[in-house]
Amino acid sequence: GIQVEQSPPDLILQEGANSTLRCNFSDSVNNLQWFHQNPWGQLINLFYIPSGTKQNGRLSATTVATERYSLLYISSSQTTDSGVYFCAVLSGGYQKVTFGIGTKLQVIP
Amino acid sequence: GAVVSQHPSWVICKSGTSVKIECRSLDFQATTMFWYRQFPKQSLMLMATSNEGSKATYEQGVEKDKFLINHASLTLSTLTVTSAHPEDSSFYICSARQGLAGRQNEQFFGPGTRLTVL
Numbered sequence: 001g002i003q004v005e006q007s008p009p010d011l012i013l014q015e016g017a018n019s020t021l022r023c024n025f026s027d028s029v030n031n032l033q034w035f036h037q038n039p040w041g042q043l044i045n046l047f048y049i050p051s052g053t054k055q056n057g058r059l060s061a062t063t064v065a066t067e068r069y070s071l072l073y074i075s076s077s078q079t080t081d082s083g084v085y086f087c088a089v090l091s092g093g094y095q096k097v098t099f100g101i102g103t104k105l106q107v108i109p
Numbered sequence: 110g111a112v113v114s115q116h117p118s119w120v121i122c123k124s125g126t127s128v129k130i131e132c133r134s135l136d137f138q139a140t141t142m143f144w145y146r147q148f149p150k151q152s153l154m155l156m157a158t159s160n161e162g163s164k165a166t167y168e169q170g171v172e173k174d175k176f177l178i179n180h181a182s183l184t185l186s187t188l189t190v191t192s193a194h195p196e197d198s199s200f201y202i203c204s205a206r207q208g209l210a211g212r213q214n215e216q217f218f219g220p221g222t223r224l225t226v227l
Contacts (some may be wrong), residue, residue, distance in 0.1 A: 017197055030214060031215070033216065037220070040220070041147075041223070042220045042221065043204075043221075045217060087152070088153075089217075090214045098152045098155075099154075101152045
């Protein structure tokens with residue numbers, strides 16, 4: 001099946017810093033989503049981005065489907081950005097969803 | 110919009126009992142819902158895909174007789190963990206596909222249910 005790799009696995013940022021999270025996938029995909037899982041386990045939709053670039057406040061994402069990667073940018077990070085960021089792809093004839101292992105982000109004051 | 114709820118949010122049960130978890134799409138109809146399992150500090154693993162009015166499709170390695178899934182309406186899917194054992198303790202998360210034009214595959218997740226089997 002498709003492989004989804006996220007990097008870095010862990011990231012510690014000073015409040016106010018910027019960061020880039022990466023998601024690589026091994027095959028063509030029909031869909032890609034970025035999620036933030038907060039400390040209570042809730043998954044929050046950030047972007048639905050099978051291709052192109054989108055921005056939402058301090059966050060933006062770019063997916064280059066032909067090169068099989070997606071990037072999530074976090075600017076001016078805040079402590080509330082802490083948590084785990086997952087990318088998930090939908091692929092194959094059976095439309096199966098595969099999650100990456102996540103990037104654990106800690107923003108310190 | 111696109112809110113998904115789960116009930117209960119946490120449950121503790123004795124080994125051998127059955128536990129039912131409900132997943133509801135509150136403000137949209139979902140023909141397809143998904144059930145995931147997440148172990149501590151790990152990613153989400155898809156257990157099964159639930160389609161309204163038909164049998165669920167289970168992923169390889171998931172016991173369909175142990176994890177019973179019912180999708181009786183366009184807004185409700187249930188996961189029943191039968192004869193639960195301590196190794197079934199986990200965080201169970203459901204999601205629903207809203208199916209909007211241009212965003213047909215976008216999934217929205219419930220808050221999860223933490224199951225502890227003693």
